[in-house]
Amino acid sequence: MRISIYPLMILVVLTLAMTGDGRKYPTDDFISPVKHSLKLSGTFGELRSNHFHAGLDIKSEKGIAGDPVYAAYNGFVSRIKVEEYGYGNALYIEHPNGFTTLYAHLLHFSPEIEAYVKTQQYKQKSFEVNLYPDKGQFSFDQHEQIGNMGNTGSSGGAHLHFEIRHTEGQIPINPLLFGLPVADQKKPVIQQLMVYEFDASGNLLRTSVVTPRLQTNGNYILNQPLALSTEKIAFSLRTYDSQDGSTNQNGIYGLECKVDNEPSFAFVLDEISFETSRYINAHIDYEKKVEEGRYYHRCYPLEGNKLPIYFIGKEKGYIHINTDTTRHIDLAITDFMNNVSTLSFDIKRQLDFAPQLSDAPPCDMVAAPNEVNVLSKPGIQAVWTKGTFYEKTPVNLSVEKSDNLSTYSPYFTLSPAGVPVHYYYDINIEGLSVPKNLLDKAFIARCQKNEACVSVGGNWIGNNLHAEVRQMGTYTIMVDTIAPxxxxxxxxxxxxxxxxxxxxxxxxxxxxxxxxxxxxxxxxxxxxxxxxxxxxxxxxxxxxxxxxxxxxxxxxxxxxxxxxxxxxxxxxxxx
Ligand SMILES: [Zn+2]
Missing domain, CATH: 2.60.40 (Immunoglobulin-like)
Incomplete structure (x- = not known):
């Protein structure tokens, strides 16, 4: 008896240790929602566009839709959602242990749920529905089939998007914390290190990218120590992990940075609420994402980043260097099965390089993270609410006359394009040149170089067309009189x-x-x-x-x- 309990106790202790705050994740309650072996095309916390991935993406057995999907634990259906985009056909099951599982992109629900959904769709005269059946109206036992794997909603191929959430607050948790069997003996891959150099007052002077060299068994090094001319530096890291039997470049579980053997910055991806998920744009180097489509984890927090996932040491993730000493950096990347890759190197200050003067380029406004920021020029006004910017940000607004006959205002460009915007912000563009008979056909367009203009909608407030937008870019007024x-x-x-x-x-x-x-x-x-x-x-x-x-x-x-x-x-x- 003792012998059989002992490993379980270790598991519990480990789980508690991992979560850090004493919350416990049961590792024996949930089974895999598929009967074939669990292979992942996406992990929890993976870096996606404007959000951290909230669940696991489970591959179909043969790359096609139809695999049966099973209830991971017994419970009742608490919500059914049908969407054109997003989760597609999604089923939520509330379990007696305080957690809710979510199964998304389903091809079909089980027959009795399908029939119920169709009745509700005819009742509401809408394909998209969001239903909360009464408790006990539909229940599933563990192992019972709840539907079939599909590709509905914003899905790029047949797979099951599977989440486990705290029922209270609906906060997504890393499903692997619940003991699901995913084979993984592969160490994470470290692709690139980005180095940020700041002046004494914290202005970013320049960045550079270094490609580490894999030495042995997950240990990466740099070809030579980093010699830098500024006193204050920071890093970000591009990295991925794969699991056994899968070549997908999935997300990592945790990152730790040590400076001279002292922890200076770390995070672990255990839980991320929907309210904070958009802070991914502060977590990553957003400019690199916009310019190259690449995701770098910052190894230091931006001022406006409210994600509660970080350990932050004395130097706040920054590293201060002087001419007398060399500092030693150890970066460790872990996947969920505790395979670790490391990157170790030295940095020193080299005064041979002339330190660049921090002549900040002129800008129309320096936006502050904790203030309302307003920028206007004749014909346009933009208003950003508090908390929209993650750091002190120089913002420019340029006005360019348009000779394009399909536009009804100049082109207004809010830049730089690589600045992340947390909340929707207001833009108001004067629309005096829109003909009276076309007023209800006018909209605000965002026109990016080499891309077709997209509509962000708009409504009139006096002579101004108003819209709420969530990125920098070039805006103008256009009209749409063409039927779909x-x-x-x-x-x-x-x-x-x-x-x-x-x-x-x-x-x-x-x-x-x-x-x-x-x-x-x-x-x-x-x-x-x-x-x-x-x-x-x-x-x-x-x-x-x-x-x-x-x-x-x-x-x-x-x-x-x-x-x-x-x-x-x-x-x-x-x-
Ligand atoms: Zn997914």
Missing amino acids: RITPIRFNEKMTGWQRMTFKISDNFEINDRGRDLLYKGYVDGEWILFSLDGKTGLLTHEFDEHIAPGEHRLMLKVIDDRGNEAVFEKSFTL
Whole structure:
């Protein structure tokens, strides 16, 4: 008896130690939600666009949709969500142990849930629904099938997105903390080290990127010590991890930086709330992401970063160097199975290099993280709320006359493009040159170099068009008078024996930020019918069922864009 309890106790102690704050994650309650071996195409905390990944991405067995998905533990269905983007078809199960599991991008729910969802969709006359069934209305035992793996919503291939959350507060937790069996003997890979050099008052002077060399068994070194001309420096690191049997470059679990053997900065990715997930743009080097699409973990916290995941030492992750001493740096990267890779090197100060003077380039405004910031020029005003910027940020606003006939204001460029913006901010652009008859067709467009302009919507406040946006960039007023397009993909006047009809819908402007996506409404003989929209492909599908009896019918499909332009497809068919 003693012998069998002992390993369990070690496990509990380890788990407690790992979480740091005494919260306990049961390691025996949850089973894998799939029956084939657990292979991951995404890990918890992985660096994604504007968020940390909130769960595990579990691969399908053969790369195709349809694998059965099982309840990881017994519980009742607390929520069902159907979305065109995002999670697609998602099921939430609340368990008696205080945790909730979430299964997303499902192809189908189990038959009784499918039927319930369809009833609710007809009741609400909407494909997208967000349902909270009564406790006990739908329950699952552990191992019972809850649906099938799919590719619905914003998913780039058949997989299961699986989350475990605290039921209270719905805070996502690293599912691997619950003892799920993922084989991983591979050490993380360290790709690049970025070095930041600051002047005495903390202004960034320059950055440089070094590629470490793998020496042996996960130990990386630099070819030579770093010789730097400034007194204050910091690092960021580009790194990934893979699990056994998978080549996917997934996220790491933790990072630690030691300076002269003293911990100076560390984080572990155990829990990240949805409220704080966007601070990823402070966690990473956002400029590198914008410019190169690469994600570097900063090894020091920016002032406005409110993520509660960090250990921060005396020097706050910065390293101070002087001419007398060499400082020794040890970076350690861990994956969840405690495979560790290290990068060790020395840094010293070299006065041979002339230290660059910190002549800050002129700018229109230095935005402060904890203040409301306002920037205006004739024809435009931008207002950022407190906490929008993560550090003291020079911001520029340039005005360029547009000779493009489809614009109704100058081009206003808020820069640099590589500045992360935490909250939506207001822009107001004067629209005096918009013709009266086109006022309701005018919108604010964001036009990036070499990309088609996207619509961020907009509403009139007096003579100004107002929109809420979430990135820097070039903004102008445009108008949209063109109706969306409806293309029949599977439709015929005789569809007897067919299982479905499909259309593709598209529009001339992509929608972003607070703009509204295409609205669509399908009617057969004047009665609303369900069309499901796959947001990523624009495919609109109706599955024939008891709602349309055999015989002759008339279909009307209406699609309406953000500015009220409407397309109608109307035709008779027999089924
Ligand atoms: Zn995912």
